[in-house]
Amino acid sequence: MPDFIAQWLDQNDIFTAMTIMEYWDGMVNTVQLVFLSLVIGLVFAIPLAILRTSKNPLVSGPVWIYTYLFRGTPLLIQLYIIYYGIAQIPGIQETFWWEIFREPFYPALLAFALNTCAYTTEIIRGAIVSTPHGEIEAAKAYGMNWWMRMRRIVLPSAARRAVQAYSNEVIFMLHSSAIASVVTIVDLTGAARNIYSRFYAPFEAFIFVALLYMALTFVLVFAFRKLENHLLRHQRPVGS
Amino acid sequence: MLDLKGYGPELLDGAVVTIELAFLSLVLALTLGLIGASSKLSGNRLAKGIATFYTTVIRGVPDLVMMLLFYYGGQVGVNILSDYLWDAYEIDFFFQFDPFISGVVTIGLIFGAYMTETFRGAFLAVEKGQIEAARAYGFTRWHTFRRIMFPQMLRHALPGIGNNWQVLLKTTALVSIIGLTDMVRVAEEAAKAERMPFHFFIPVAAVYLGLTAGSELFIKWLNKRANVGVVQGS
Numbered sequence: 001m002p003d004f005i006a007q008w009l010d011q012n013d014i015f016t017a018m019t020i021m022e023y024w025d026g027m028v029n030t031v032q033l034v035f036l037s038l039v040i041g042l043v044f045a046i047p048l049a050i051l052r053t054s055k056n057p058l059v060s061g062p063v064w065i066y067t068y069l070f071r072g073t074p075l076l077i078q079l080y081i082i083y084y085g086i087a088q089i090p091g092i093q094e095t096f097w098w099e100i101f102r103e104p105f106y107p108a109l110l111a112f113a114l115n116t117c118a119y120t121t122e123i124i125r126g127a128i129v130s131t132p133h134g135e136i137e138a139a140k141a142y143g144m145n146w147w148m149r150m151r152r153i154v155l156p157s158a159a160r161r162a163v164q165a166y167s168n169e170v171i172f173m174l175h176s177s178a179i180a181s182v183v184t185i186v187d188l189t190g191a192a193r194n195i196y197s198r199f200y201a202p203f204e205a206f207i208f209v210a211l212l213y214m215a216l217t218f219v220l221v222f223a224f225r226k227l228e229n230h231l232l233r234h235q236r237p238v239g240s
Numbered sequence: 241m242l243d244l245k246g247y248g249p250e251l252l253d254g255a256v257v258t259i260e261l262a263f264l265s266l267v268l269a270l271t272l273g274l275i276g277a278s279s280k281l282s283g284n285r286l287a288k289g290i291a292t293f294y295t296t297v298i299r300g301v302p303d304l305v306m307m308l309l310f311y312y313g314g315q316v317g318v319n320i321l322s323d324y325l326w327d328a329y330e331i332d333f334f335f336q337f338d339p340f341i342s343g344v345v346t347i348g349l350i351f352g353a354y355m356t357e358t359f360r361g362a363f364l365a366v367e368k369g370q371i372e373a374a375r376a377y378g379f380t381r382w383h384t385f386r387r388i389m390f391p392q393m394l395r396h397a398l399p400g401i402g403n404n405w406q407v408l409l410k411t412t413a414l415v416s417i418i419g420l421t422d423m424v425r426v427a428e429e430a431a432k433a434e435r436m437p438f439h440f441f442i443p444v445a446a447v448y449l450g451l452t453a454g455s456e457l458f459i460k461w462l463n464k465r466a467n468v469g470v471v472q473g474s
Contacts, residue, residue, distance in 0.1 A: 072448065072452040073410070073445040074410040074411075074412075074413035074414075074424070076413040076417075077424060077441055077448065078445075080431070080437065080441050081437060081441045081445070084431055084441075085441075088438070175302035176302070177302075179304055179417070181304075189302065189304055189305055192305065192308070200316075202313035206305055206308055206309035207309065210300075210301040213305060214297070214301060217299070217300040217301075
């Protein structure tokens with residue numbers, strides 16, 4: 001190790017084992033929060049996207065209203081409404097739900113999942129409606145019913161077209177999750193804010209956390225590039 | 241009728257702050273985007289490298305972390321600079337880093353990176369023949385840019401600018417976290433004091449929804465105007 005780095009590590013009193021552990025706990029919280037909300041969002045987004053493509057306005061209308069509301073307002077306000085609002089629901093403090101929602105983690109999870117679900121629904125809808133018509137005609141000619149067509153033709157083909165936009169949404173969600181720190185969750189940003197206020201060292205605290213977020217982002221970008229290559233392998237030029 | 245418990249005027253002032261913040265950030269973002277795109281497309285390797293570094297860093301770091309870094313770090317930076325100037329040259333230089341300026345700078349920087357990509361794509365979409373023709377007419381580089389490239393690029397850039405603006409508008413809510421009294425901050429204080437979260441946050445959400453919906457219509461209209469005379473393929 002070069003001398004100046006060793007010297008710096010010796011002299012610094014910010015990056016001790018304790019603060020590194022604090023960052024680590026924050027990282028665990030961030031990853032959990034983002035991963036769970038993405039999974040929940042995706043699970044609900046697929047059926048909602050199918051409903052959204054329905055020709056019946058009574059079916060597609062409510063889904064449209066949901067995505068419009070959640071995409072048209074800031075996530076921070078959605079988080080505030082859910083976080084502060086849940087405690088105000090009459091009678092909730094007597095039910096078991098209160099045991100769950102008094103922890104800030106769960107209101108935040110709910111807000112993030114609802115938000116990402118709205119964006120994901122629109123991404124998948126876009127991919128579904130751009131399915132080449134020939135694929136659907138071919139499926140019909142083979143006598144596939146609606147469900148089989150959806151499962152075997154439309155959704156797999158839509159997944160390939162959605163993955164690029166979805167990877168952006170995943171990164172967007174990772175970055176948006178930083179606001180969890182305003183409802184007292186100690187995520188990565190929360191850890192950085194604590195360490196800043198303890199040492200009054202904005203550059204160390206926030207640049208370090210920015211590097212951690214960047215590392216997470218690049219891991220995600222890399223993973224999605226792999227996934228995309230895998231999904232689009234049939235389009236690879238012959239011989240490569 | 242909506243009863244805002246006397247917080248009405250404050251909320252209105254907050255809304256004005258939000259809109260001012262959004263517009264100033266947009267101006268900064270557009271300027272940075274143009275500079276960034278020109279550097280990325282220029283032959284200069286240094287300029288290209290700086291622009292690529294800028295867009296990569298911004299896309300890897302959350303908006304809020306950036307904002308906290310500029311707000312808290314900016315003040316410390318000013319303090320250090322001011323100490324240094326006083327010690328070395330006896331120049332009395334100091335200013336308070338306020339949340340509004342930090343907000344404009346951060347949001348402008350972040351969306352400048354996104355605008356860079358938008359403008360880069362748009363510049364590349366202008367036909368090469370147009371530029372060659374301009375050169376053949378003896379246009380200088382600046383004239384080619386101003387009369388040929390810029391107006392034609394704008395048409396391709398508009399949808400991207402529109403999307404970025406919609407995201408930017410929602411990002412302004414974050415500035416309430418570093419203490420700017422925008423409408424989110426006022427609503428938060430009012431909601432806590434009156435213990436009525438829905439009562440104050442839902443009108444604010446409605447204002448945001450109105451702003452995004454209004455922008456959507458305006459962008460559609462701009463797009464239509466910019467594409468007058470373009471035959472759309474079906």
